[in-house]
Amino acid sequence: xxDLILPDKKVSQAxxxxxxQVFAPATVANVVCGFDVxxxxxxxxxxxxxxxxxxxxxxxxxxxTGDNGRLPLDPAKNTVSVSVRHYLESVGQPHLGLDxxxxxxxxxxxxxxxxxxxxVAGLFAIKTLLGDDNDVAKLLPxxxxxxxxxxxxxxxxxxxxxxxxxFVLIRSYEPLDVVRLPHPAGLYCAIVFPDVDVPTRExxxxxxxxxxxxxxxxxxxxxxxxxxGLFMNDIDLxxxxxxxxxxxxxxxxxxxxxxxxxxxxxxxGAVSFGISGSGPSVFAFTRDEQTAHNITKKLQAFLTGIKIxxxxxxxTINDKGPRVL
Amino acid sequence: xxDLILPDKKVSQAxxxxxxQVFAPATVANVVCGFDVxxxxxxxxxxxxxxxxxxxxxxxxxxxTGDNGRLPLDPAKNTVSVSVRHYLESVGQPHLGLDxxxxxxxxxxxxxxxxxxxxVAGLFAIKTLLGDDNDVAKLLPxxxxxxxxxxxxxxxxxxxxxxxxxFVLIRSYEPLDVVRLPHPAGLYCAIVFPDVDVPTRExxxxxxxxxxxxxxxxxxxxxxxxxxGLFMNDIDLxxxxxxxxxxxxxxxxxxxxxxxxxxxxxxxGAVSFGISGSGPSVFAFTRDEQTAHNITKKLQAFLTGIKIxxxxxxxTINDKGPRVL
Numbered sequence: 001x002x003d004l005i006l007p008d009k010k011v012s013q014a015x016x017x018x019x020x021q022v023f024a025p026a027t028v029a030n031v032v033c034g035f036d037v038x039x040x041x042x043x044x045x046x047x048x049x050x051x052x053x054x055x056x057x058x059x060x061x062x063x064x065t066g067d068n069g070r071l072p073l074d075p076a077k078n079t080v081s082v083s084v085r086h087y088l089e090s091v092g093q094p095h096l097g098l099d100x101x102x103x104x105x106x107x108x109x110x111x112x113x114x115x116x117x118x119x120v121a122g123l124f125a126i127k128t129l130l131g132d133d134n135d136v137a138k139l140l141p142x143x144x145x146x147x148x149x150x151x152x153x154x155x156x157x158x159x160x161x162x163x164x165x166x167f168v169l170i171r172s173y174e175p176l177d178v179v180r181l182p183h184p185a186g187l188y189c190a191i192v193f194p195d196v197d198v199p200t201r202e203x204x205x206x207x208x209x210x211x212x213x214x215x216x217x218x219x220x221x222x223x224x225x226x227x228x229g230l231f232m233n234d235i236d237l238x239x240x241x242x243x244x245x246x247x248x249x250x251x252x253x254x255x256x257x258x259x260x261x262x263x264x265x266x267x268x269g270a271v272s273f274g275i276s277g278s279g280p281s282v283f284a285f286t287r288d289e290q291t292a293h294n295i296t297k298k299l300q301a302f303l304t305g306i307k308i309x310x311x312x313x314x315x316t317i318n319d320k321g322p323r324v325l
Numbered sequence: 326x327x328d329l330i331l332p333d334k335k336v337s338q339a340x341x342x343x344x345x346q347v348f349a350p351a352t353v354a355n356v357v358c359g360f361d362v363x364x365x366x367x368x369x370x371x372x373x374x375x376x377x378x379x380x381x382x383x384x385x386x387x388x389x390t391g392d393n394g395r396l397p398l399d400p401a402k403n404t405v406s407v408s409v410r411h412y413l414e415s416v417g418q419p420h421l422g423l424d425x426x427x428x429x430x431x432x433x434x435x436x437x438x439x440x441x442x443x444x445v446a447g448l449f450a451i452k453t454l455l456g457d458d459n460d461v462a463k464l465l466p467x468x469x470x471x472x473x474x475x476x477x478x479x480x481x482x483x484x485x486x487x488x489x490x491x492f493v494l495i496r497s498y499e500p501l502d503v504v505r506l507p508h509p510a511g512l513y514c515a516i517v518f519p520d521v522d523v524p525t526r527e528x529x530x531x532x533x534x535x536x537x538x539x540x541x542x543x544x545x546x547x548x549x550x551x552x553x554g555l556f557m558n559d560i561d562l563x564x565x566x567x568x569x570x571x572x573x574x575x576x577x578x579x580x581x582x583x584x585x586x587x588x589x590x591x592x593x594g595a596v597s598f599g600i601s602g603s604g605p606s607v608f609a610f611t612r613d614e615q616t617a618h619n620i621t622k623k624l625q626a627f628l629t630g631i632k633i634x635x636x637x638x639x640x641t642i643n644d645k646g647p648r649v650l
Binding site for chain 2: 171217
């Protein structure tokens with residue numbers, strides 16, 4: 001990562017433009033077979049950050065909404081301010097005065113990349129305020145610093161698609177190598193978040209460290225099939241490939257009724273069904289919007305029946321990533 | 326696999342056309358990161374089968390050349406006749422009289438899919454003799470029967486590209502799901518076979534059964550990167566992705582000077598370098614024919630220096646598969 005040394009006039013511009021409001025999208029990481037290497041962005045839900053240049057050096061967080069008091073206002077502990085601070089240091093403006101409002105518009109701990117959406121919104125806000133013309137992908141290492149703090153693991157399968165939009169492959173972490181993948185235009189995503197507690201840290205810890213080579217071969221055959229299906233616009237191949245013999249069998253135990261929900265979704269015509277990130281959200285790909293709505297309706301009714309609250313979202317894949325509101 | 330019931334007139338045609346001579350290509354399986362799921366065919370070397378319809382029921386093998394007496398003339402023990410017999414049973418002609426000559430034009434036990442090339446040549450010969458218009462991919466299960474006998478494991482990463490040509494993904498074995506992948510047109514393959522003994526069966530047995538999840542994630546990131554690079558015509562991405570943290574570290578121990586040869590190839594401008602199948606052959610991708618020749622020349626000189634005989638081949642990727650001569 002090269003340092004981005006920006007001219008002083010850019011910072012003056014930033015002070016003039018005062019306030020910016022940015023949306024960044026939720027993301028589905030892993031995409032069933034692609035544990036830690038695949039992810040895509042959706043149009044909703046997502047988070048919003050309002051950022052204002054101030055005269056007082058340093059970052060403050062003046063307001064967080066939608067988090068039920070769960071997120072820290074302390075800028076040394078919040079993923080948004082921490083990643084923005086790393087960015088400011090890299091561009092030689094460590095003391096720039098900034099005030100941040102964070103508006104959570106999506107559930108925390110949902111497996112939908114909640115911390116990534118906030119972090120990416122913050123980074124895109126400061127990038128835009130400073131008039132930094134570099135590719136958004138250059139923000140990735142800073143976003144990963146935020147993830148490291150939020151999840152105890154600097155993974156990129158949520159932040160990369162939140163930042164770049166679309167379907168993203170993280171081929172390698174050292175060195176970081178990110179590839180944007182195409183996808184069929186008509187693919188819809190139905191997401192249901194069952195409101196049960198599955199902390200990301202714990203969801204990672206239950207995954208086995210040692211696995212069978214045979215299962216790994218099955219998994220990378222499916223990863224290769226999914227990537228091929230995305231390039232070939234072959235929704236059947238995408239569906240056949242979205243099978244996870246390694247992580248889903250373990251993580252699904254933390255999601256009440258997971259296999260029943262999968263059966264319901266597949267019976268209603270889903271292309272595929274699985275856990276979003278580390279859960280508990282689940283998602284299905286469908287060939288049309290109506291099927292996606294039928295699935296969220298059926299799954300939410302099921303969850304209500306077993307006394308679990310839920311949220312749902314229907315969306316195409318978001319190819320744009322963060323945007324100024 | 327549906328049974329292929331062919332009309333009797335086809336068999337009459339076969340008897341009239343008497344003799345056919347077929348070439349089938351050598352193949353590079355695994356392609357470094359894609360253990361057991363990826364393979365591609367080359368233009369040379371390859372094997373030839375001459376097949377003749379006879380009046381005497383059953384299959385005979387009248388001649389095998391180029392094998393130094395290592396392959397069985399007994400039709401119950403030869404992979405070519407065994408797979409052809411399975412095919413004949415499936416088309417309801419188990420007693421058809423056939424005589425087979427097998428001309429080995431490539432080294433046995435080289436890691437270049439020697440048995441696959443012979444088997445595919447035999448199957449393509451009988452398919453053509455019988456006027457069977459089905460897709461060649463329908464022959465795959467029969468070819469895998471031959472592989473099962475030759476290697477103790479019915480894998481498809483040699484037979485599928487030998488049969489279908491080009492670059493092939495075996496997404497799944499149960500059910501069998503094979504996907505043909507594109508590749509950059511200008512990619513050359515330099516192959517060197519060091520004449521040391523690495524039996525496929527043993528080369529499989531030294532691979533660990535239990536692996537680390539972390540290494541598996543690295544591997545499927547690379548598999549996804551390689552597949553993406555093939556679709557995107559991105560030779561740099563193909564090169565970056567062709568790394569194997571699981572199988573090569575073990576199998577390379579059976580190949581004298583493997584890492585020295587890799588350094589030589591990379592210094593001469595190879596895109597990538599690795600073991601072909603279970604070895605001992607090694608291969609490099611290059612962007613042009615001259616670089617491929619420079620590599621084979623340098624590696625063969627190195628092998629001569631350590632008193633190992635070798636063969637070499639330079640070829641583009643073979644998109645046609647077997648052909649009638």
